[in-house]
Amino acid sequence: MLTSMRKNGLTLALFALVCTSLVVATHLLTQDKIAHQQQREQLATLNELIPPGSYDNDLVASCKQVTSPLLGSEQAMPLYTAILAGKVTGYALETVAPDGYSGAIRLIVGTDASGKVSGVRVLAHRETPGLGDKIELKKSNWILSFNGHSLTGDNANSWAVKKDGGDFDAFTGATITPRAVVKAVANLLRLQQTHPEVLADAPSCERAGESQ
Known part of the structure; x- marks a missing residue:
């Protein structure tokens, strides 16, 4: 045995x-x-x-890690910089809307060199199907309403949903979700304008990974 x-x-x-x-x-x-x-x-x-014709560098390799309370998270957020003929033409920066209806909403926001929004996309969320999930481009065109907008001292109050006196539509029966996204995008633009050194001095993603 x-x-x-x-x-x-x-x-x-x-x-x-x-x-x-x-x-x-x-x-x-x-x-x-x-x-x-x-x-x-x-x-x-x-x-x-970021339109492909507006840069000639390797966008993915340009990754930096940006840390700021204005990005809605204690974790560092990836920043990608578009460069054409040696000049910065745009950015794509991830951010978090921590106050979504069902939790945090992860976003990536594209801007040109002047700070004008070129696009916003949702990377992850847990919002209610049929209501809050309309922030996804495949569910509605609402996320495209940010295109062409910028944040200035004169229009800060417009960065809110219409129910709160702003310019952005809300969803019927789901105001919390769009309100959170609008706030997150506005905070990201505020960071770019008021603390450009945070973006410029951010460590590369590769160096940040080595230091952990």
Whole structure:
């Protein structure tokens, strides 16, 4: 009986070793493909916010990590800088609307060099289907209402939903979600205008990763 137990134990150990080896081998074979696909998807999103003809640098490689309370999170947010012929032509910066109806809403905001919004996209949210999820472009065109807007000292009050006296529409039965998104985008623009050094001096994503 003892011999049989040992034999079964060795069989199980060998089986576990083979399975582990297969998992490791599969990971090694696919990790480059997965990373490449993720990079392509990331660039596709960036190109929705920053026109491809407006830059000649590697947008993904330009990544920096920006930390500011105005970005709605204690975590550093990725910043991508568009450069054409040596001059900055635009930015794409991630931010968080912490006060969504069902929790935090993660966004990425594109702006040109003057601070005018070129596009906003929702990266992640848990808002109510059929109501708050209209912040997604595939559900409605509401998110496009930010295009062409900028934040100035004269129009700060317009950066609110119409129910609060601003310029942006709310959704029927779901005011909290658009209110949170409008506030988050306005705060990001405020950061760009009042603290440009935070963006300029931010560490690269690669250096930030090495320091952790």
